[in-house]
Amino acid sequence: MSAIAVVGLESAAVSEWILGLDLDARGPLRFTRAGNGKSNLTYLVTDAAGQRWILRRAPVGPRLASAHDVARECRVLRALESTAVPAPAVLAFTNDAEVSEAPLLLLAFVDGQVPGEVGLDPAACSRLTEALIASLARVHDVDLRATGLDDLAPHTPYAARQLKRWRRQWEASRTRDLPAVERLADRLEAAVPEQRELALVHGDYHLLNVIAAPGGETIRAIVDWELCTLGDPLADLGGLLAYWPQDADARAWTVPIQRAAGFPPPAKVAELYAAATGRDLDALGFWHALGLWKVAIICEGVRRRALDDERNAARTGIPPAHAVEDLIARAEVLL
Template structure:
């Protein structure tokens, strides 16, 4: 009998699919939702022998165009498998309607620590937090070293100017997801559009690189897997660094960030993260404030998209945060972005 409590997958049909893949999986399989559910939905799969795998699928409910493309994420992860970028191994993909109502990807299970709750970060020593932050910056450098032609990822996205493309895209996302009028969002977009820096190189861009999207060792000195590649594209590498800073709140910031853990003692400052990345890559990061402000603006819009899905589908659907509608981070993120832009003279 299909489990009525398992949102997003038909466990009976998916079990049948996995057992036929030749992975030596032993029935019965147990499925468990993991993660915070604000991106593609993730499930831990465990067989009767205790072997584990991970499943991914898009969120339940209406989606914005181009968002949560699991088939594309499958392509990216498969291409990255032989590179120096740590990723989970891809085992299978299906969009067979007899198995699933949305694309499904099965991956290897990577053991380690995911800092997706403040309590996880609190359990680390200040020294481990410091190592973890700097390892995060060094691993980002590996992402930007990927040879696009060798991996076949040179056709992943447009080679045109990335910043302008991002502003256009996220303006459309804002129009498609807004739940109220916030003139400051459009005003900041105009300001960013007028301050676009010259693009000097084209690299792989993760598109959502931050502390919650990696699996790390508990010592903080190793990133074992970079996760959530659904927003990956081609563009300016500083976009990823700016996004990392946008997800890295510090004491004194205006409003609350989406994840407060980096405020804890020991985590590097944003300047230390940027300095570590610059030393690792040799890149000129003088345009970083633009990308930091753009990152904050994008996070605010992403949050509005999650809010829109919660309003459209209602609470209790299994993919939204029960407290989401009472927790509005958008005004604080936009104020912080304005401050970053002010200090940089944008």
């Protein structure tokens, strides 16, 4: 049976690679797009016996330097196998050009629910919020030396690195002039807090990047580690709040659910994190604003990649232009 064409993959070559691994995979293999696919492309791989795996690769077409690094994601996930952090197991990695034009990462399939994509009752939302914070605390507790991740990124102040990097990202990916983005960057630069510790930072921790048990009691896997780095752990909490479900009247592109569904307000999320980690949250307003600024730039990058090559568009479509302005407006009131 001939392989069915799928965006971003040479199905026949990739099938041959997977079938040659020690996975007891049985052909033919079927590849379908999975997840929202706003950044790296993700595929569900199913074999003739119904076994499932997850495959990751960078977006098709041109991409920004250092972005969408699947090899880096592979390194982080392998390092996390010895920790308490819930993450999918790495099964194989290849950068063989005869298999794929871009490196491929094959992961174990984790059964569960992506909270941002399913309806949850209020009790499940409460349990899930506590599980999210418990899992985030585990990320920030990772021993960098023991896992070999101590050299994953520079040990210089994280906020300055983020501002420099994401200013470049904005210039490289913007689709129009939007002075408010630069004005907010200037305000952030002037408000950078002192960095007190260095920890593993997921870099994109939110409801669409975790797989939870159906009742929300536990997080079975944290996914999408391509932005993982070393930095201030409050950056992850600020990022989580930047994506946190909004009131019913908010025009939020980031997570397609509303706080009315049962999720607690941001202040409660912060309170749970403080209780779980004992960390001082005085600088959280800065990191929340920085998180919103980054999400706005990510949103613009998603738009740019989809407009440049429609094969990169997520199944939920291209985010609207106003999403960037909305995110910047939300950040401005936090500084």
